[in-house]
Amino acid sequence: MTSAPRPQHTETIRTSSICKRIDEGRSGMGRYEPNEIEAKWRERWASTGIYEPDLHAARRPFYNLLMFPYPSAEGLHIGNVYAFTGADIYGRFKAMQGHDVFEPIGFDAFGMHSENFALKQNVHPTKLVPRNIKNFREQLKAMGGRFAWSHEVVTTDPAYYRWTQWIFVQLFKHGLAEKRLAPVTWCPSCKTVLADEQVINGECERCSTEVTHRDLEQWFFKITQYADRLLNNLDEIDWTEEIKTAQRNWIGRTEGLEMTFPIEESSTSVTFFTTRPDTIFGVTFMVLAPEHPLVKQITSEEQRPAIEQYVAEAMKKTAIERQSMERSGVFTGAYATNPLNQQRVPIWVGDYVLSTVGTGAIMAVPAHDTRDFAFAQRFELPITVVVAPPDWDGGELAEAYTEPGTLANSGEFDGMESAAASQAIIEKLESAGSGKRQMQYRLRNWLISRQRYWGTPIPIIHCDECGPVAVPEDDLPVVLPYVEEFRPTGTNQSPLASVPEFVQAACPSCGKDARRETDVCDNFLDSSWYFLRYPSTGIDDKPFDPELTKRWLPVHNYIGGKEHAVLHLLYTRFITMALHDMGFIEFEEPFRRFRAHGVLILEGAKMSKSRGNIVSPDDFFKSHGADTLRTYLMFASRFEEGGDFSNQGIEGVFRFLHRVWELYARQIEQAGADAGFPIEAQQAMHRTIKKVTGDIEDLKYNTAIAALMEYSHKLQKRPALSAEETTTFLQLLAPFAPFITEELWERIGRDYSIHTSAWPLADEALAKLQEVSVAVQIDGRTRDVIEIEAGSDEEAAVAAAKQSARVQRHLDGLAVVKTIYVPDRMVNFVTSSKR
RNA sequence: GCCGAAGUGGCGGAACUGGUAGACGCGCUACGUUCAGGACGUAGUGCCCGAAAGGGCGUGUGGGUUCAAAUCCCACCUUCGGCACCA
Incomplete structure (x- = not known):
């Protein structure tokens, strides 16, 4: 595993001048410069390792997983930032609640996109992919995730795919892999196997030739043997209901x-x-x-x-x-x-x-x-x-x-x-x-074989005498050879078949000349077990250490896209179950809690390369900073619903952070002033703590941020703040905007780091409203709203309602036949004139 | 076609278990501040009638249940996502 290089911040880009004048004439603080403070804290966090839990000693392990990205040449997509920010906020929240949060990251780097892009650019994937990954690392660091970089996993690394092959071998040995004829889509002109997405209206996307089918020998994993368990366990696991429904329908018993x-x-x-x-x-x-x-x-x-x-x-x-x-x-x-x-x-x-x-x-x-x-x-x-x-x-x-x-x-x-x-x-x-x-069952067995270059080689040797034989575990990995001409070969075989040194092999069983399997694995196999590897990176004699695995798994929280509802998430469950049955792990379900986030769309359409409407986060990092982008993405819609990305509303969040900066600038200037802490201020604070805490737990980040905005307005109106308010507000904002809050935390003189400080606890008694607004309706129409003491009984509420002049006017001449009282909510007088 | 989700102001979106629809933000309007300005502050902002007070209407469409419906039921329309070699 590679350890991530330190980011180089030789120059700091000045932020846009939105706030240039705000604090002119103010001394000491200077203005909010996101690029400066973000660079500063990225380095400090990395050098102090606050996001690297001690995996062996952690007392309250919390494995916070996000779906590792596919490092495309286009760079990190704003949709990735959206998904990862949502997961990261939850991780930061759990860490402040006292958990030892492990939030690893890696790269799912085998697959057709990289291969095709490499072909197009005429760069070999072995050169292209590391370049893409390097770029992704920089972007991921820029977004301010609390990633444990020392446990990075890259699926194209032989140190990783060695164990992907090991998993293949285990399944083969346990009778869960089979080879049989199956049809593939074939382009007669390109003489190559086509993926579904390469077929448009029955024609090859490249040459527009009508496609046909061919039967090829292919490897399958017998996931159907697990159909009943995969289905039945769904009743027990804490996953987004929509995803469970999708899996039930996919299995289709x-x-x-x-x-x-x-x-x-x-x-x-x-x-x-x-x-x-x-x-x-x-x-x-x-x-x-x-x-x-x-x-x-x-x-x-x-x-x-x-x-x-x-x-x-x-x-x-x-x-x-x-x-x-x-x-x-x-x-x-x-x-x-x-x-x-x-x-x-x-x-x-x-x-x-x-x-x-x-x-x-x-x-x-x-x-x-x-x-x-x-x-x-x-x-x-x-x-x-x-x-x-x-x-x-x-x-x-x-x-x-x-x-x-x-x-x-x-x-x-x-x-x-x-x-x-x-x-x-x-x-x-x-x-x-x-x-x-x-x-x-509707579920079919999992087709593993791909007649391509850029994938994990299938670790099998075909012998005329012994049939297919697994490569001995000690001989793994079967290293993907460097093939200059990696484009599809014009035969129905993988480019690996054109490398004699690769193909020639001795049968591990009888020693006679035999042929190595030349197809590579579906890259869903690579990603079906990566979460098992994360804690055990660097261990080279086994795929995952039993001690670490027991301590950290199953994953406590996994957040990812709905688009993976069936394939990735079902294959992952299957591999986990199979490994459990073989005695390698103690659990059969990989994720304790899974939550699906929505899709971020642009002007009503899903962002995609073919539409050319991909938005890169880089410009926003430069112009507004990661804190603003993170907070804006989370504010714009409900995380689990997804929503529309427009750069309209981002200014509102940018202004919000500027106002926060100003609020603290003023506070710092007034250091020593006796702020006091009136009861109303205490109540507002505890109400906000309660609201934000509950909303983060439910991933309702948008309403949590709205509550923080509302609270910040209240704080701005106070002449000065108490120490408790000063720290609490920053802490509540910290998961969303980790950089600015860390900077202000330091400036108000608190010990590093806000991200390891203890999450505020709401005092229930203070969080409770003392007075409530109660709607008074007559025949279901609201005629007045009255303020009464919270928890008033019906008699008191009705009496108060009847005091209202408006209510009296509307009731004039009508007989009340029924009175309905919903405590702390409304009173409804139903009259005889009702319809 | 099948499966899933969603339709709320000019826009993104709030709304507990059926109980004040429109929180928060964008935009817009007015006023203030500023040499000027994208900036900042204050107030207003669902639609219609009205000077106001007030009244009526209003959550995709049509029906229903209920004292009360964005929320529940029935029918329909539209949009988005998935459908096994994109990841």
Whole structure:
């Protein structure tokens, strides 16, 4: 692991002159110069190591994790600053509450973006990536995160990917890795495998050639074996509900029936899965996915040309297009028999059926499925109602009826309700041997192989005698060789295949000549375990030290983007569970608490390279300083919702920090003045402590900052501040604006550092409001607002309300039939005139 | 198409468990300060009628429940995010 270089601040950039005049004529303090003070404290924090907890001795460990960035050549994105600031504020808050906070950072640096960018710039990724990382480090330091730089992790470092390979080997040894044929997207012109995002409207993004598919031998991890546990544990873990829902849907466990229809004049049959056994009597046709292996077998000679053309067309569409466009299909010429009613049903091919879902074939029940209904209408196929809608007249349906109901046209099952009928039909089919109850999952196994250069080499050697053999652990890492020509090779192999010294290897098992695997790993594997490595960086004989792991994990708080809801977060859970089962770690869920933050958008659109609307934080660091940018990003919207970035509102936050500076300048000048601490001021302070503390815990940073602004206005109005107010306000602001608060903390004569000082505690009695405003309504309309003592009973509140002249006027001539009192909130007089 | 989230002033956004809609900030207006000025201070600022007092309307649209709805229910519209080789 590399240790981060000290930032060099040879020159200080003067801040914009927004405040040039503010303090002219004021002596001593000078004006707020964010660039000066930020440079000063960056250095001081680094040299004193206040963000580097002693991992072995820490008494109250708190592992505060954020999603490590992908170091692109464009530099740190303002969205990264947004996400990391949100996580950092929480870490700073926990540290001030007395925890030993470990907030590591690293770089997820393998992958297609780096490879493609390197190709474009004609710079080798081994040169480009360190350059990008260096730039990112500087930017990350500029934003003022409390990062433990001595534990930096870089996934492209052999000292790291050695253990990524070790994980691959463990999974392989435990039967959780398998190799099989699977289709990839292929550009016939570039002669290369394409990623999904490189395909636009069925064409290669570079050469606009229509893409095709190829079957290649690929490695998979058997995540589906963990489907039930991954699903069931979701009920227990403290994660953002939205993410848990996304994972549940992704895993997609459904219970139903798997059954087969024999094909006429053939020895084969079609197997499909259905969650609606109650509708089997309504099957009027079947549909196979275009990729289904039976298609070639059963198509009649007459239909063959049409089918072949249709299948070729379908292969060009994406799964999303196939499900969004108008239903299309072609009849194969073959028929199957419904074993329940002996009905003859035509077999079609339709691209709305996906080979990756279920068995790649469906029984079509147009009366009770909207997609099948549309298909039947288009091709004039019969629609048989077998579940009667509530007031069905026996006639034709205008649209599919997909709800449960009473069975009709279903022989012996007529009159039964859907749920009972499903069970009865399953039992009948099970005893007849033509179907069985089945749990089905949407989740598919994890495709690990990439036919690319810039990734972790898969640590496997293929031997003709022994088959695939894992590289012995002592031989790891399998180092990614330097390949000058790292562009895709025009074969379906990784560029590594063109390096004979790499490919040639002796079989670790029998010693004969063998071939090294040349595909590299999906970089989701790199990022599936990085949090396990952070505490153990520098340890080179094991991936993670058991002692440190036990002390620091599972992670206490993980904050990251919703875009990682299923892939990264599910793969990470899977790897953790697998390592647990193999006995390497004691826990099976990696993160105690996970919170998803929102997406930062620009003028209503997501920032992306393709739109060209990426905003760099660098200009803001220079013009306003990191404190202003951090605070503004957190103030502009609810952290968990995300929001719009505009540089309109940033000035408001900049002014706020200037006013804070001024407030303390005045305070310092008046040193020695007897400030006093009136009760109202104490109450305001404790209310603010309570509000800010609660809001940070809930990640409601925007309202915490609003409360601090409000409180600062109150402080500005006081002639002088007490010592307690002076320190408390700075402490509450410190997680958001770590630099200015550290500077002012020093200037008011407190000991370094504010960031290790104790978070203020709210005095509940003082935080409580003494007087409350109570709305007085008449028939639900607010007519007056009265001030009464907090906690007043109904009698007192109603009496006070009736004192109001306005209320009296509105009640004049009306009879109150009902009075509603919500303590400390409102009184409502309901009158007889009410409607 | 499927899954998820969200629609509140001119703008970003607040609003506990159904209980004063619009906190805080931007912008705008007026006044003050300043040689001048992007600056700073004070006050005002949802919309409509009104000189004011006051009144009416108002949280995407239409309906409903309730003494009371941004919040709950039903239907619809729009936007954003995800859909397995982007990370």
